[in-house]
Amino acid sequence: MAGRIRDDDIAEVREKARIDDVVSGYVTLKRAGGGSLKGLCPFHDEKTPSFNVNPARQFWHCFGCGEGGDVISFVMKVDGLTFTETVERLAEKYGVQLRREDGGDEPVRPRGPARGRLIEAHKVAQHFYAEQLATPDALVARQFLGQRGFDQAAAEMFGVGFAPRDGEALTRHLRGRRFSDEETVAAGLVALGRSHYDRFRGRLVWPIREANGDTIGFGARRIFDDDRIEAKYLNTSETAIYKKSQVLYGIDLARTAMKDSQQAVVVEGYTDVMACHLSGVTTAVASCGTAFGTEHARVLRRFLGDHGTTSGEVIFTFDGDSAGQKAAMKVLESDQVFASQTYVAVAPEGMDPCDLRMQEGDAAVRDLVASRQPLYRFALDNILTRYDLDRADGRVDALRDAAGLVASIRDKTKVETFSRELSHMVGVDIEQVRAEVRQAASRPARTEERRPQRAPDPAEAPEPPRPALPSLSDPRFLIERELLKLVIQHPAGVGRTTTHVTGADFTHPTFQGVWEAVTAAGGPASGAEDAGWANRVRGAATDPAVVAAITELGVEPVRGTSDPNPTFAVAYVYRLQELTTSRRIADVKARLQRTNPVEHALDYNRMFGELVMLEQHRRRLREGAVGQAGAS
Incomplete structure (x- = not known):
């Protein structure tokens, strides 16, 4: 059995897979100050962005749901992969050669076809289909496009192609490009029956792309009357890279315009997306082979950069018939996943954007979007009629x-x-x-009240809940928090200033755990020249709450400066130790109050002397903190 992937290879993956580059493929990020980036969390619904990415530390953390980690943990969570699968995917994308502990220099072989091979197979297939659109056999396909107002330039813009009627043309082409049958079947391009054959045959095809432009699937329309498959549209089946509930056709072309205009237009088909973009509505997208659902809404919301403002708009276009009205009512059920205002645009006589453009021109499509009405008003009208x-x-x-x-x-x-x-x-x-x-x-509520309630079983009584720890953002722990941020984010600026700091200086149990992890990782001085210092600290922690706190401290900007130096750090050390000394002073004063100065004169005098020394020490620390703050 192959051993685990080498630690130094995993570290190289973390280093080369820039977290801002990876995360921006899923979330629209904006600069947030202090070198951090901010966007809407992909792991929970929120209207105000609380998801932070710190490229310098290679950390991400959401202050809303508490999730956080490094680039590997992000991909694991967002794509539902195992640790090994994630490392293999990132290594392949960023050109890192992976080796096993007991396998010498032999590269790691991922289970099943690699994601990169599936993407490459789709790229080859897309070019093949596009070339076939110019062949004599594709005359009907070209006529279909022409009748809908799409010329050759439009077909090239959207990558539209033609799947030959042969049935094995793409299969042979992919084999000729050294793709195995296992890879082409796993990609959803080739089906397996008595033999291998093309998934799409004799159809007009549209490439379905991720936001970064990678083709991950196809939609294929029936154009020949003798096509044995009656369905008007066929779409790529679920694969390792294609999840129809999370795919939006046109997102690669629309994402920049959506972010800039704070508007998204959701239409029902591929030709509608084409018609909108060619008419100047460059924010149009469509779901692929399934109704627009909650997962689509979450994907759209992230790319829209929906930050809870009332200026953003999501506009749905529906036919005016009963099916269109039903679709609108379904959207209304999930409307609250958008912080943006949600609208409906219904063309006269129920025409879709493609028909409208053919009959009335580009301006009519733009006017359709401009004449939108609030979704709730559309729904009310639908009920009252x-x-x-x-x-x-x-x-x-x-x-x-x-x-x-x-x-x-x-x-x-x-x-x-x-x-x-x-x-x-x-x-x-x-x-x-x-x-x-x-x-x-x-x-x-009344329905719930009428539901029979089972009498509680004393044996099933839950254990009393443990007292909740105070928030890490509680002002009482501000000095502890800021010093630990300095230690994690700027070890070079801290240097050896924390030599005399101990776990006893931290009053929050989680912050104590963070300091223990810092110590276990070798202390700030050992991380001064180590680009992987923050990950080393995180790796030294075992308590999930401490691990989460480290990522949180690794992305939150340090107060007061963007480039801390040892002088700045010393001021925080003095303040932290001043608070520790103050607690000791309070403890000694309490013991003095309980001690009889006559019966226990020796103990009383000893404690009194200790109190005097502590007060002097606190005064020196306070003066030192003020002096260092002034110097920095």
Whole structure:
């Protein structure tokens, strides 16, 4: 059995896989001061960015959910990989040769086809399909594009191609490029039946790309009447690199415009994305082979750079028919994953953006987006059209139905505004609307109350919870926190100034654990010239709370300076030891209070002398801290 990957190779992966480069492939990052970057956390829903990346320390930490770590832990968590799989993926991407402990210089061989080979196979396939679009056999495909207003330049812009009807043309081409059948099947490009054959045959194909431009799958449209597969569209099946619930077609072209304009337009198909971009709506994307869902929303939100402002917009385009209305109502259920305002744009006569562009031109597509209406208003209209509002009973029924929609809105600050609008639309008194909304909101709670409750079993009584530790950001621990940030982020600037610091100087148990990890790693002086110092400290910790604290301290900017020197650090050491001395003074004073100066004169005088020395020591530390602060 092969041994573990060598530690020095893992360290090289950490060094070469720049954390800001890796994370920016998943999260839109902005500068946050102190050399850090900030964005929305990919691991929990949030409206205000609390996810921090420190490129100098190669750490990331979310102050919202508490997750943190290095570049390897980030990829493990975001892509659901094991440690070994992550190291292998990053090593392949950044050109690091991995070796096993007991395998000499023999390279590590990952299980199954490597991700890089799957990406390369898709790249080759995309070029092959694009070239085939110019062949005589692809006449119907070119006609299909031309009838929808897409010329050769448009096809090239989006990488559109044609899958030959042969059935094995791509299979042979990939074999000729030295791809194994195992690799092409794993990539989803080739299927295995009685023999190997092309997954897509006789269809117009669109490459589906990641945000960085790598092709990871294809969408294929039926264009021949004798195609034995009736489905209008076929999409790449789930593979190691293609997850349809997380893929947005066009994100590679739209991500920059989305970030700059704080707007995203979600359409329903590949040709709609093309029509929007060619019409000047360069923020358009679409889901691939599945309905737009929560995972898509999270991906879109990260690339949108949705920071909780009300200026951002997410605009959905739907057909005006019942299917489109149903899709809009489904989006409404997950609307709160966006901090941006959410809108719906419905073209006249239910045309999609592609049809609209063909019939009325580019300006009509831009006007469609500009004429958007709030999603909640679209949903209310959809509900109210079911009732005859000219009849009293119709208004009552409409109010009860719509009140449930208003009550379900998770942003409670909007409930009153929606209630007033509902009052106006239905034509009933606002107090009646408020009462219905309150009643609708209470129904789920009453259902829970009616549910039978099992009598508690004393044997199953949980253990009393342990007292929660104070927050690491509590002002009482400010000096401890800032000194440890200096130690982790700037060991060269700290040097040997912490020689006399001990674990007893830290009052928060987690900070004590951090200092123990620092000591176990050799102390700040040993990390002065070590680029992997922060990871070495993190590796010396065993308590998960301490590990998390180290990543947190590794990304948070140091107060007061961006380039600390030993003088700056000494001031914090003096302040920390002054606090330790103050605690000792309080302890001695308490013992003096409990000691009878007559019956225990010797002990009393000894403690009194100790108190005098401690007071003098504290005064020197205070003066030293002030002097060092002035010098720095």
